[in-house]
Amino acid sequence: xxxxxxxxxxxxxxxxxAFAFPLGLLLLIILARQIERPTIARAVVxxxxxFVLWYAHGIVILVVALLALIEVLVRPGTWRERLSMGVGxxxxxxxxxxxxxxxxxxxxxxxxxxxxxxxxxxxxYQDNFSALYDLWAHWSFGMSPLSASGIVTAIALVVFAAxxxxxxxxxxxxxxxxxxxxxxxxxxxMAPGFGYVDERVLPFLWAWALVRVPSSVPRWLASMLAVxxxxxxxxxxxxxxxxxxxxxxxxxxxxEIPDAEPARLLTLNFAPRVSSSNTWSLLxxxxxxxxxxxxxxxxxxxxxxxxxxxxxxxxxxxxxxVRVRDLIKSAPTPAKYCQTLQDAGLPDYDCEARFxxxxxxxxxxxxxxxxxxxxxxxxxxxxxxxxxxxAPRFSRGKLTLLAKEP
Numbered sequence: 001x002x003x004x005x006x007x008x009x010x011x012x013x014x015x016x017x018a019f020a021f022p023l024g025l026l027l028l029i030i031l032a033r034q035i036e037r038p039t040i041a042r043a044v045v046x047x048x049x050x051f052v053l054w055y056a057h058g059i060v061i062l063v064v065a066l067l068a069l070i071e072v073l074v075r076p077g078t079w080r081e082r083l084s085m086g087v088g089x090x091x092x093x094x095x096x097x098x099x100x101x102x103x104x105x106x107x108x109x110x111x112x113x114x115x116x117x118x119x120x121x122x123x124x125y126q127d128n129f130s131a132l133y134d135l136w137a138h139w140s141f142g143m144s145p146l147s148a149s150g151i152v153t154a155i156a157l158v159v160f161a162a163x164x165x166x167x168x169x170x171x172x173x174x175x176x177x178x179x180x181x182x183x184x185x186x187x188x189x190m191a192p193g194f195g196y197v198d199e200r201v202l203p204f205l206w207a208w209a210l211v212r213v214p215s216s217v218p219r220w221l222a223s224m225l226a227v228x229x230x231x232x233x234x235x236x237x238x239x240x241x242x243x244x245x246x247x248x249x250x251x252x253x254x255x256e257i258p259d260a261e262p263a264r265l266l267t268l269n270f271a272p273r274v275s276s277s278n279t280w281s282l283l284x285x286x287x288x289x290x291x292x293x294x295x296x297x298x299x300x301x302x303x304x305x306x307x308x309x310x311x312x313x314x315x316x317x318x319x320x321x322v323r324v325r326d327l328i329k330s331a332p333t334p335a336k337y338c339q340t341l342q343d344a345g346l347p348d349y350d351c352e353a354r355f356x357x358x359x360x361x362x363x364x365x366x367x368x369x370x371x372x373x374x375x376x377x378x379x380x381x382x383x384x385x386x387x388x389x390x391a392p393r394f395s396r397g398k399l400t401l402l403a404k405e406p
Contacts (some may be wrong), residue, residue: 001210002229003140003150006236007203011143012279016301020056021203023049024064031068031089032170035075038088047092058100059200065093066179067171067204074175103307107194124190126198131185138199139206143243143276146235152228156221161209172208180205242275249274250285250376253394253401254292257372265295266318266370270328271377271398282376289374318365327362331355333381359385366390373402 009018027049034042053061072086090097126134140150165174180201187198217225257263267286274281289295299321302310317323330340337358338351363385366373373390375383377398390402 001153003142003147003153003232004203004206004210006142008138008141008279009203011236011239013284017057017060017200020053020060023053023056024060024204025207027053027061027064028067028171031064031071034088035071035085035170038085043088043092046089047095050093050096054096054100058103061093061096062100063180063201063204065090065097067176068093070176070179071171071173074173122190122192123188126189128185131198134199135184135202135205137278138196139202140232141278142232142236143239143279143281144235145277146238147232149228149231149235153225153232156225157206157209157213160214161212164212164214167212169211172211177205177208180208239276243281246274246281247285247288249397250282250399251288251292252396252399253374254289256394256401256403257289257293257295259293261294263289263293263295263372264370265289265298265372265374266324266366267298267374267376268324268328268378268382269374269376270332270379270382285376286374295372316365316369318362318369331358332379355381356385360387363387363390367404371404375400375402 007018009015009021027046030042030046030049034046050061053064068089069086072082072089075082075085077085136151136154140154141147142150165177167174183201184198184205189196189198191197257265265286267289269282269285272280272283272285284299286298290297300311301307301321314320317327331337334352334355337355338348341348341351359382367387367389375386378400383400386402389404391405392400393403394401
C-alpha cells in the first residue's frame with residue numbers, strides 16, 4: 001500500500017482529488033456499516049460526508065454513489081428490502097447529488113466551440129496500451145524511474161485481486177469492478193474544461209484490489225514486496241529533493257518582487273517538466289510567488305461551474321491559466337504555431353508574420369493587466385517579441401523576470 005499513500009495525484013499537485021479519495025473510502029466504510037445496521041445518526045453523517053466530498057471533488061461522491069447503487073441491486077433479498085436499503089444508503093446523498101447534477105449540466109451548457117471553459121473538440125480518448133500503462137503510472141509510479149519499483153506491488157495486487165475476485169466484500173463486490181473498468185477504458189481521458197475523466201475511477205480499482213489481499217503471503221514474497229516499497233519510498237524522497245531544487249531555481253527572482261502590496265505577476269512557463277518524467281514538477285510553480293511574496297495568485301482552478309469556487313466573470317486570455325497553457329503549448333515557436341494551424345485545418349500562409357502579430361496582441365493584453373512577467377524556459381522566438389516596456393530585471397538559467405518600466 002506504500003505507493004498509494006503518496007500517490008501520483010498527490011505528486012502532481014491535484015490535492016483536491018487526492019484529498020477526496022480517502023474521504024470516499026471512509027464514506028464507503030460508513031455505508032457498509034449502514035447496510036449492517038441502519039441508523040438515522042449515520043444517515044446524517046453520510047449527508048455531511050457527501051457535502052465535504054462535493055467541496056473537495058464531486059466525481060468521488062458520484063463514484064461512491066455508483067458503488068452503493070450496485071450494492072443495492074446485487075444484494076440478495078426481495079425488491080422491497082433492496083428499496084429500503086437504497087433509501088438508507090443513497091437517500092442522504094440526494095441533496096448533494098442534485099447539486100452535482102446541476103453543476104455538471106451548467107458545465108456542459110457552457111462548453112461550445114467558442115466557450116471560455118472548453119471547446120467541444122477538446123475531447124480525447126486513450127488507446128488501450130496507454131490506458132494499461134496509466135493503471136500503474138498514474139497511481140503507484142512516482143515522479144521518475146527512481147520510484148519504478150512500485151510496479152512490483154502493483155503486479156502483486158493484480159494477482160491477489162484475480163485470485164480472490166469472487167470474494168463477497170460490501171460495496172466492492174465482483175459486480176462493482178465491471179462498471180469501474182468500463183468507465184476507465186471507454187470514457188474520454190480529456191473533456192472540455194476537465195482532465196483525466198476516465199482515471200477518476202482508477203484509485204477505486206486499486207482499492208478494489210487492495211481489499212482482496214490475503215491475510216498472509218509466502219515469506220519470500222513478503223520480503224520482495226517490502227524491499228520494493230522501501231526502494232519506492234527512497235526513490236520518491238530523492239525525487240522530492242530534486243523537485244525542491246527545481247522550485248529553488250524557479251523562485252530565484254522572488255527577492256526582486258516587492259511585497260508591500262500584492263504584485264500583479266504573470267508566469268509564462270514553457271518548461272514545466274524538469275527533473276521529473278512522470279509528472280510536471282513546475283506545472284503550478286507560479287503559486288510559490290504567492291506564498292513567498294504575496295503576488296496575486298495566477299493558477300486558480302476556478303474556471304468551470306463544476307468547481308465549488310469560481311471566477312465571478314470569465315477571465316481574459318492572460319488571466320485564465322488553462323488558456324495561457326494552451327497558448328504556450330501551441331505557439332512557442334513559429335514552426336510550432338504553423339503546425340498548430342495545420343492540425344486545426346486553418347490556413348497557415350505567412351504564419352511567421354502571424355506568429356509575431358499574435359504575440360504582440362498577447363503582450364498588449366499582458367501590459368493592461370500585469371506589471372511583472374516570469375519567463376521560464378522561453379524560446380528565443382518568444383523572447384524576441386517582448387516589448388521594450390518590459391525590461392529584464394533578473395536572469396538566471398531558464399528564469400527571466402521582466403518588470404514594467406514606470
